[in-house]
Amino acid sequence: MNKINIRKARLEDLNILLEFEQGIITAERPFDPTLKEEKINYYDIEKMITAPHIEVLIAEIDSEIVxxxxxxxxxxKPYLNHDNYAYLGFMYTDPKHRGKGINANIIDALKKWCLSQNITELRLDVYNDNPSAIRAYEKVGFKKHLVNMRVEL
Incomplete structure (x- = not known):
């Protein structure tokens, strides 16, 4: 298997990252009836890449961003036993490269960055009806914590 290289995202990666964002949205639409039907964006990726409090990473195989x-x-929140935490998001793996441990490699690198920033609490959101994503996050140490519930009136 070819080596997975993890690196910081650069502004010149923006076009492929925008494609990844649409891939995430496409994958999540079946789980979320509250998403607008037209084209939407979750992130301001350009700002995220340059923000000092956000670490955006990409995985490459043979110089291809995957x-x-x-x-x-x-x-x-002031009532918690930690002052800060890191929220993980924008987790995407190109469908042609799934099952190779790419997500786990990215999360491992993000954990190291968080520790370098003195952050020891990590959180993320995953749709309850997405068992494959839940299993992937459980494999790298995440545990279910809260359940977010909704009702449409």
Whole structure:
């Protein structure tokens, strides 16, 4: 298997990262009836790449960008036992390269960055009806914590 290289995203990676964002949205639409039907964006990727409190990483195989993810430092609620935490998002692996451990490699690199920023609490959101994503995150140490519920009136 070819080596997976993880590196910081650069502005010149923006076009492929915008494609990845649409891939995430396409994958999540079946799980979320609240998403608008027209083209939407979740992120301002250009700002994320240059923000000091966000680490955007990409995975490459043979110089081809095949995955992405970010960690964003957030202020914790005052009643929690940690001052800050990192929220992980923009986790995407090109469908042709799934099953190769790309997501796990990106999360491992994000964990190292978080520790270098003195962050020891990581959080992310995943749709309850997406068991394959839940299993992938559980494999790298995440545990279910809260359940977000909704009702449409």
């Amino acid at each position: 995955g992405s993810g970010y960690a964003r430092i957030e202020t914790a």
